[in-house]
Amino acid sequence: MSLVTLIEYADANAEVRAVYDDIMRTRGVDWINNFWKALANDPAQLRRQWETVKQVMAPGALDPLVKEMVYVAVSATNGCEYCTYSHTASARNKGMSDAMLMELMAVVGLANETNRLANGLRVPVDPRFKR
Amino acid sequence: MSLVTLIEYADANAEVRAVYDDIMRTRGVDWINNFWKALANDPAQLRRQWETVKQVMAPGALDPLVKEMVYVAVSATNGCEYCTYSHTASARNKGMSDAMLMELMAVVGLANETNRLANGLRVPVDPRFKR
Amino acid sequence: MSLVTLIEYADANAEVRAVYDDIMRTRGVDWINNFWKALANDPAQLRRQWETVKQVMAPGALDPLVKEMVYVAVSATNGCEYCTYSHTASARNKGMSDAMLMELMAVVGLANETNRLANGLRVPVDPRFKR
Amino acid sequence: MSLVTLIEYADANAEVRAVYDDIMRTRGVDWINNFWKALANDPAQLRRQWETVKQVMAPGALDPLVKEMVYVAVSATNGCEYCTYSHTASARNKGMSDAMLMELMAVVGLANETNRLANGLRVPVDPRFKR
Amino acid sequence: MSLVTLIEYADANAEVRAVYDDIMRTRGVDWINNFWKALANDPAQLRRQWETVKQVMAPGALDPLVKEMVYVAVSATNGCEYCTYSHTASARNKGMSDAMLMELMAVVGLANETNRLANGLRVPVDPRFKR
Amino acid sequence: MSLVTLIEYADANAEVRAVYDDIMRTRGVDWINNFWKALANDPAQLRRQWETVKQVMAPGALDPLVKEMVYVAVSATNGCEYCTYSHTASARNKGMSDAMLMELMAVVGLANETNRLANGLRVPVDPRFKR
Numbered sequence: 202m203s204l205v206t207l208i209e210y211a212d213a214n215a216e217v218r219a220v221y222d223d224i225m226r227t228r229g230v231d232w233i234n235n236f237w238k239a240l241a242n243d244p245a246q247l248r249r250q251w252e253t254v255k256q257v258m259a260p261g262a263l264d265p266l267v268k269e270m271v272y273v274a275v276s277a278t279n280g281c282e283y284c285t286y287s288h289t290a291s292a293r294n295k296g297m298s299d300a301m302l303m304e305l306m307a308v309v310g311l312a313n314e315t316n317r318l319a320n321g322l323r324v325p326v327d328p329r330f331k332r
Numbered sequence: 333m334s335l336v337t338l339i340e341y342a343d344a345n346a347e348v349r350a351v352y353d354d355i356m357r358t359r360g361v362d363w364i365n366n367f368w369k370a371l372a373n374d375p376a377q378l379r380r381q382w383e384t385v386k387q388v389m390a391p392g393a394l395d396p397l398v399k400e401m402v403y404v405a406v407s408a409t410n411g412c413e414y415c416t417y418s419h420t421a422s423a424r425n426k427g428m429s430d431a432m433l434m435e436l437m438a439v440v441g442l443a444n445e446t447n448r449l450a451n452g453l454r455v456p457v458d459p460r461f462k463r
Numbered sequence: 464m465s466l467v468t469l470i471e472y473a474d475a476n477a478e479v480r481a482v483y484d485d486i487m488r489t490r491g492v493d494w495i496n497n498f499w500k501a502l503a504n505d506p507a508q509l510r511r512q513w514e515t516v517k518q519v520m521a522p523g524a525l526d527p528l529v530k531e532m533v534y535v536a537v538s539a540t541n542g543c544e545y546c547t548y549s550h551t552a553s554a555r556n557k558g559m560s561d562a563m564l565m566e567l568m569a570v571v572g573l574a575n576e577t578n579r580l581a582n583g584l585r586v587p588v589d590p591r592f593k594r
Numbered sequence: 595m596s597l598v599t600l601i602e603y604a605d606a607n608a609e610v611r612a613v614y615d616d617i618m619r620t621r622g623v624d625w626i627n628n629f630w631k632a633l634a635n636d637p638a639q640l641r642r643q644w645e646t647v648k649q650v651m652a653p654g655a656l657d658p659l660v661k662e663m664v665y666v667a668v669s670a671t672n673g674c675e676y677c678t679y680s681h682t683a684s685a686r687n688k689g690m691s692d693a694m695l696m697e698l699m700a701v702v703g704l705a706n707e708t709n710r711l712a713n714g715l716r717v718p719v720d721p722r723f724k725r
Numbered sequence: 726m727s728l729v730t731l732i733e734y735a736d737a738n739a740e741v742r743a744v745y746d747d748i749m750r751t752r753g754v755d756w757i758n759n760f761w762k763a764l765a766n767d768p769a770q771l772r773r774q775w776e777t778v779k780q781v782m783a784p785g786a787l788d789p790l791v792k793e794m795v796y797v798a799v800s801a802t803n804g805c806e807y808c809t810y811s812h813t814a815s816a817r818n819k820g821m822s823d824a825m826l827m828e829l830m831a832v833v834g835l836a837n838e839t840n841r842l843a844n845g846l847r848v849p850v851d852p853r854f855k856r
Numbered sequence: 857m858s859l860v861t862l863i864e865y866a867d868a869n870a871e872v873r874a875v876y877d878d879i880m881r882t883r884g885v886d887w888i889n890n891f892w893k894a895l896a897n898d899p900a901q902l903r904r905q906w907e908t909v910k911q912v913m914a915p916g917a918l919d920p921l922v923k924e925m926v927y928v929a930v931s932a933t934n935g936c937e938y939c940t941y942s943h944t945a946s947a948r949n950k951g952m953s954d955a956m957l958m959e960l961m962a963v964v965g966l967a968n969e970t971n972r973l974a975n976g977l978r979v980p981v982d983p984r985f986k987r
């Protein structure tokens with residue numbers, strides 16, 4: 202149960218509907234996922250967050266699938282259940298196979314392990330790494 | 333200053349030197365970075381950790397550069413200074429440009445933001461995301 | 464299901480009941496929430512933790528509602544489901560509206576985002592910020 | 595040393611200078627802190643991030659000082675050195691005293707403690723907290 | 726519902742079964758827990774992860790029960806539900822009582838609290854702590 | 857540089873000096889480390905925090921050295937530089953060898969790795985782990 206009401210399309214005002222319409226059009230889907238329905242309690246925040254997601258996740262210097270996998274990696278590191286499910290679904294839609302997901306998780310696990318070894322032993326940064 | 337002695341090649345025993353040699357050969361470099369010098373206080377751990385890194389970071393279902401960028405993303409999320417410097421250096425060696433780094437960080441920042449919005453508002457996972 | 468037995472008032476010894484009574488009296492409620500029932504497995508820890516909460520969350524240099532919102536912000540950042548629910552409930556009891564909760568989450572999300580940008584890009588602290 | 599070049603006003607293009615000018619005008623200062631100089635490597639990201647900060651941190655349902663203190667609380671929780679220094683400075687500029695900072699930290703510390711007690715003991719959420 | 730198929734013994738290939746057999750033999754149990762069934766989607770990762778767990782958690786300079794409690798402490802800090810349940814079960818099997826669990830959690834909570842006080846107030850490390 | 861003044865013994869009031877004296881007497885040392893000098897800006901918080909540390913870290917169901925190592929494990933996981941240095945020093949004073957530190961870090965690293973594998977793959981908790 203969410204801490205705020207999930208606002209359905211039928212109950213949304215014109216400002217919220219405009220964002221919902223753009224989400225569905227941009228993604229080529231016919232439904233709105235719960236994340237946006239929660240943000241819709243603050244229409245200005247909904248709009249700003251959606252505009253940011255649309256811009257950051259668009260093709261650029263990095264491939265869209267790579268970006269989704271980075272999103273999954275961060276979400277797994279932070280233990281965000283919602284984001285792990287939703288961005289794994291997005292990554293699969295963009296071509297991530299089970300083998301890619303398993304390999305991604307191996308890297309995520311390894312990075313979390315060595316992050317603690319480096320931090321825990323207080324290893325000084327090699328001067329050569331600082332260009 | 334590290335919490336344990338950094339073991340230089342000249343001071344290393346045969347078991348440690350064998351790992352150091354493999355690191356330099358595999359990476360095509362002529363020096364050992366501090367992370368391995370710290371782990372060398374436990375030669376068995378040094379060997380196991382290096383074998384794991386070598387296997388996980390090798391080409392597979394994912395591109396080696398993608399893996400390095402995922403490593404940077406996790407390290408930035410966890411605030412590991414050493415790992416951020418060292419894996420950014422590795423990613424640059426494999427072709428990451430400044431534009432790619434900036435875009436990577438934009439995704440990392442966004443994921444950390446939405447992770448907290450989803451967790452903080454306790455948004456329930458949409459059934460459609462659970463296949 | 465908790466990892467330890469939740470100790471109900473009827474099953475509690477005199478030391479635990481004294482704390483339970485103080486919790487209900489201080490908060491003006493007639494029930495004990497599960498967090499305290501779990502801590503009651505160690506009566507000394509229950510007492511110490513409750514005394515700390517009572518002192519730290521009392522009015523002081525900061526307003527009690529501000530403190531509850533800070534509690535929610537930290538809990539959302541750490542992904543603590545229990546704490547997010549319980550302290551959001553406390554904050555609502557002290558006057559937090561939905562608009563305030565949404566704005567609070569926007570700040571929490573933004574802070575988590577920029578924390579990773581600053582850490583990930585290893586931005587040096589401006590000398591002017593160090594007084 | 596930052597992972598990317600810090601772009602000074604003198605070296606910035608027109609797009610970056612326009613954001614820098616708006617930052618200084620909005621904040622009533624005559625200098626740019628390093629965070630923005632790092633983001634300036636991607637002018638579109640600089641603009642988007644600044645617009646977001648400006649909107650989220652503006653007065654709204656919450657007091658600007660409360661927002662700055664929430665920012666400090668999240669930054670302390672995440673261990674972001676840069677953000678802790680910069681937002682503590684901002685909060686002091688908006689009126690935070692040492693007594694308020696000490697009390698804020700007491701709440702942040704307590705929340706981080708009880709977050710782990712609740713998560714570590716897997717305390718189930720009381721139904722009454724779910725409205 | 727897991728993001729990948731949980732691979733049962735009956736459906737596993739010879740490589741996976743060999744690891745499953747070793748897990749059951751080493752632990753003296755007659756079942757495989759879900760963590761390994763998820764990793765089995767990548768048999769090489771399953772084998773590597775199991776070999777690592779077997780080596781790291783074996784008796785050495787530290788007592789096996791101490792190691793399990795450290796595992797629980799990290800899992801509680803990270804909010805990993807699965808790991809908290811599974812390693813608490815392992816620790817109980819090795820002799821952890823409820824009193825020990827409660828005291829362990831008190832230390833974990835305290836450490837998480839003071840970590841934020843030290844990080845949040847940016848307390849400089851005393852030179853005497855750096856040997 | 858700390859965010860608040862570090863209060864030396866010579867500059868402390870009677871309430872702070874009483875706590876400083878108790879710290880030195882309890883630990884059998886003749887100096888105060890910076891953590892307490894920072895907390896001394898709020899004498900009530902200094903006293904409460906010291907009383908808590910004294911009680912939680914005293915011998916009980918767990919060995920004091922085990923508790924210090926758990927403290928180090930949590931501090932390494934959270935990336936707290938100050939706490940890692942100070943509690944490693946305490947653990948060494950209580951008998952932790954380099955071999956024990958290296959093995960402790962191996963467990964910490966492993967736990968952080970598998971925490972993300974379990975969270976990232978959303979592995980469901982086995983019913984047998986829930987007693």
